[in-house]
Amino acid sequence: MSTETVRPDAANVARVTTQTLQEMRASDVPIAMLTAYDYTSARLFDQAGIDVLLVGDSASNVMAGNETTLPMTLDQMVYHAQCVVRAIERALVIVDLPFGSYQGSSKEALQSAIRVMKETGAHGVKLEGGAPVVDTVERLVSAGIPVMGHLGLTPQSIYNFGTYKVRARAEAEAEQLRKDAQALQAAGCFALVLEKIPATLAEEVTAALSIPTIGIGAGVGCSGQVLVSHDALGLTTDFNPRFVRRYARLDERITEAVGAYIDDVRTRAFPSSDESY
Template sequence: MSVAKKDYKRITTKSLIEMKANGERISMLTAYDFTMAKIVDTAGVDVILVGDSASNVMAGHETTLPITLDQMVYHASSVVRGVERALVVVDLPFGTYQSDPKEALRSAIRIMKESGAHALKLEGGAEIKDSVKKLLHAGIPVMGHLGLTPQSIYKFGSYTVRAKEDAEAEKLIEDAQLLERLGCFAVVLEKIPAALAQRVAESLTIPVIGIGAGGGVDGQVLVIHDMLGMNNEFSPRFLRRYMNLFEGMTQAIGQYSADVKSGDFPNEKEQY
C-alpha cells in the first residue's frame, strides 16, 4: 500500500524519523557546490550529503583521506547557500575525530559554525563512540556510517562488499544499535548484503540509508557525479545512471570549441 507523502517545507532530523515511521522512503544525494546543491534541492531530494567523496570527484584523489577540514568547510558553506528545503549533512574528514573526542568536537564546531550545516556524519561504530557522544552532548546531530567505510580503505585493502561473514555481520548490527542508543538520528550502510541491511533497518527506529545495501532499507544515497553519468569510469552493481552527462557534455564542449575555431560563434545575434 502506498503511503501519503507529507509536504515538508524544511527537512529536519525529526522529519527523517517521521518518514521512517510513516513508511516513506528517504532520498539522499551528494553535492559539493552552490549550483549543484540548488539543483538537487529544487528537485526535492530530502538530504544533501557534503561527502568527503569530494576528495575523489572534485579533487581527483584516489581515496577520501587527503581532503582537509578547511576544504570540507568550504564545500559545505557553498552547499548550504544553495539549499532551502533539504537537510545538509557534512562528513567529518579523516583524522579529525577517530582518536580524540575533543578534537572531534573542535572539528565539528568549526563545520557547524562556519558553514551553517545541519548535521555531521562519522564513520565507525564502537571504536568512535566517545567522539559521537561528545558531539551529541554538544547538541550536534550525528549520522552514523557502517559497512564499507572509505576512510578505512587501507585497513580493508579493497572496496569489496563488507560483513559477508557472520562475525563482521554481528558486529555491524551491534554497532548500528549502539549508534541508535547513543542518539544518532540515522545510519548509512554502505556495500553490505541486502538481507543484512534489511535486518538492521528493521531492528532500528532511526532511518537506515543504503548505498549498495539493497532495497530493504529506509532510503538511498548516491554520489551525484555517478548517478548523472559525469564519471564514466565507475560502474559498481549498485549504481543506476539516470543520465550520461559525460557523453552529452563532451559533445557540447566539442561543438563549442569547433564553433569558436570556425568563427561560427559568436554570430551577429550573439554580440552587442
C-alpha cells in the same frame, strides 16, 4: 470530533529536518539522498526535491581526483559545505567529518564538528565507525550536534580493509555490525548509512532500529538510498560498482556541447550579431 493529529506527507515538507527523516521512516516514505559539493549542483538538486544532501569526503575522488577519501582536509570540507548550504532552501545538509578530524579523541571531534556547524550553516555531521566512535557520538550529540553514523564499508578505513569488497558477509562481522548499529543509535545518531553490506543484513538492521538507515549498495530494505551524484548523473564513468544506477550520461552531453562550442568558435559562427554589442 477526532483528536488524532494528522501529519502532512513527510516527503512534502517545506524544510527537511532530522525529525522529518524520522517521520518518513515511520510513514514508510523512502528517503532520497545525494552528494553535493558546489553551489550550482546543490541548487538544482534542491529544486528537484532531494531530501538530504551529503557534502561527502568523496569530493576527494570526484572533485580533486584522488584515489581515496583520505586526503580531504577539514578546511576543504568546510569550503564545499559553505557552497552547498548557500544553495539550498529545502534539503537537510549533512557534512562528512574527514579522516583525521575526529579519530584522535572526542575533544578533537567536537572541535571539528563545531567548526563545521558554525562556519557552514550545515545541519549535522557524519562520521564513520562503530564501537570506537560511540563516545564521540555521545559527546557531539550532547553538544547539540546531529550525528549520522556510517557502518559497513567505511572508505576512510580502506587501507585497513585492503579491499572494496562487500563487508559483513561472515557472521562474526555481521554480528559486530548489528551491535555497532544498536550502540550508535543508543549514543544518539539520528540515522545510519549502511554501505556495501548484504541486503538481508541491511534489512534486518533497519527493522531492528528505530532510526532511519540510508543504504548504498545495501539493497532496497533500508529507509532510504544515497548515491554519489557524479556517479548517478554519469559525470564519472570509470567507477562501475553494481549498486550504481546512471540516471543520465552527462559526460556525453557535456562533451558534445563543448565540441559544438569549439566548432562554432573555429568557424566564427559564435558569436552572432545578436550575441555581440
